Amino acid sequence: MATKVTSHDVALRAGVSRATVSIVLNKSDAVSLSDETRKRVLQAAADLGYTPNSAARMLVRGNTETIGLIISDPAILRTDGFIPQLLLGISEINREHGFHVLVEGLPLHPEKNPYESLVESRRIDGMIVLNPQSNDPDLKSLIDRSFPVVLVGSIRHPQEYSVNFTTRQGIAAAVDMLVDQGHRIIGTVPFSPKGQVATDVRLAALRKELARRGIDLPESQVEYGNSSAESGHMATLRLLRRHPQITAIMAGNDTIAIGTISAAKALGRSVPQDISIVGFDDLPFAAWLSPALTTVHVDAVKQGARAADLLIRLLRNEVIVERQIRLPTSLVTRQSCAKVPPRPT
């Protein structure tokens, strides 16, 4: 354990006062110092390997240079393939700005406002909330009080800051592709239960885009999964048993798609000859599944980076022109979709 070196030690070694050390190290221009002094201080700090005590700094400055990454439902960490990329994007931006990231699952404390203690303890300056619940009153109130929050996903709050994808576009492209291939009876397996914003948004988009092409998506052609491949498998089994005439399935995400493919195969349907499957996210493994997955590409790393960037701007009181950022999506065509098979009679 290194003996802790304080600004006092640095001051001593440089032969100046602690105030001077502070001024030099924080590049304050409150007073003009001689280059000579400045250099001496810097040298002394380097010699001693001085790093300011962050707690003391936080206390006096009132900020922590730390952002919280709030994972609404930590259990999804078990199966989710998206969050790590998001985290990568966040940490890249953080490093540029000298910020840190605290990862927290909800609820922190059962039966209490889950955000409050984090905010009140002043461990973080702001937060990025993943998969927020649109009906979360505590989150709403946080935003109302204009605590710095950036949403990954939206809760449709007029004041919210958020980073999302143009889901609609990607789905439109997927629908066009499928319909052009002759598919008319299309099912879907969302990646989380009904009622979640992200799920509902994607489902609504799918329904609208299908309608645009004159196709109906009855509720019976929707079977909800929960982000795991297993749930995708089970949901697809239910879906295809109920509607054997389905010729294409839009999976809620790529992990679900893994299960969808295996379920189709388990029912004796080969992909894509007998049934077409489209994923969502384009996780790095999607191109290497068997068959290679046709999917809607999104840039998760960038989403994380933009969210962190937005939050840090907020914290720095910079002018924000775009409160709701939308990142593009695109369809990546691979091997899991094909022309609709001739109907057996």
Place this chain on the structure above:
Amino acid sequence: MATKVTSHDVALRAGVSRATVSIVLNKSDAVSLSDETRKRVLQAAADLGYTPNSAARMLVRGNTETIGLIISDPAILRTDGFIPQLLLGISEINREHGFHVLVEGLPLHPEKNPYESLVESRRIDGMIVLNPQSNDPDLKSLIDRSFPVVLVGSIRHPQEYSVNFTTRQGIAAAVDMLVDQGHRIIGTVPFSPKGQVATDVRLAALRKELARRGIDLPESQVEYGNSSAESGHMATLRLLRRHPQITAIMAGNDTIAIGTISAAKALGRSVPQDISIVGFDDLPFAAWLSPALTTVHVDAVKQGARAADLLIRLLRNEVIVERQIRLPTSLVTRQSCAKVPPRPT
């Protein structure tokens, strides 16, 4: 933004001094207080929604109740399926103990001891280091100075605290299974470049277990990947082109295995009829791949939990009986392995 409420406010409202507030809230038994007073303080704190300022507390207590999760190479977040589970395990234990987790990638600051600034800034009380490099001198010195570090993976430091798997067992079971099925020419695609501890350990284990069954693993039957399915695909292509007579491949992990399967198929070999493939990790999607992946099961969530638990014990100066924890592994037999095919002539 809530007006910040300090212990002073609580004291005022409860009609006591700040010291009393502190004593009650920290359940200190230095002095005995009347239940009456105690209750008044608690009530006042609750009314006001008081949460102590963590910076102030850190400053005076000298600890942060925060552990750092150090990801040696953040880029693997892009493709890795293991870390989220680890994080889940860590955060579960953290919550039990009121700890927080700061996720950091290395290098924090290029061309400086990457751990030092984190340690010196006193933002964390201890750290969990992922995939440590065995030759990392900075990490070694940290351990030498007995800064609280728990390794996920080992660097073979006598003083280290670490949580690992009994890799050998799982690999032994896999080897037995393959050999019993008649496989004699077995290749492998490790999940990271040669020289990484985890890679070398698994490779050495594989080599020994094969030797036990009288089988040789020449270096030419090893092709290194980098944790992505893509790299697994490419490596397998190289491997099978060089050694078409290989009948079974041990993939370094399940993500690699995805690429291994697709590569085999791309070369016209069906799995498992023509070639058998074994994964490692048993990620949640492994059972739903096509074919369902036979793989060595490890409990990543538990690994994270045990690491966090160990670290917290260390921080609390509890007696540690087991410095190096080893978690069991087991072979999960599914569809990706079969008897060796009759040799074509």
Place this chain on the structure above:
DNA sequence: CTGTTAGCGCCTTCAC
């Protein structure tokens, strides 16, 4: 049982 007193290490005036 309670209040007073000192800091924790740092930053920011403000005189010098």
Place this chain on the structure above:
DNA sequence: GTGAAGGCGCTAACAG
């Protein structure tokens, strides 16, 4: 240009 002084919010001694 520099040093002294005050305070961020909390806890831990110590007297009362």
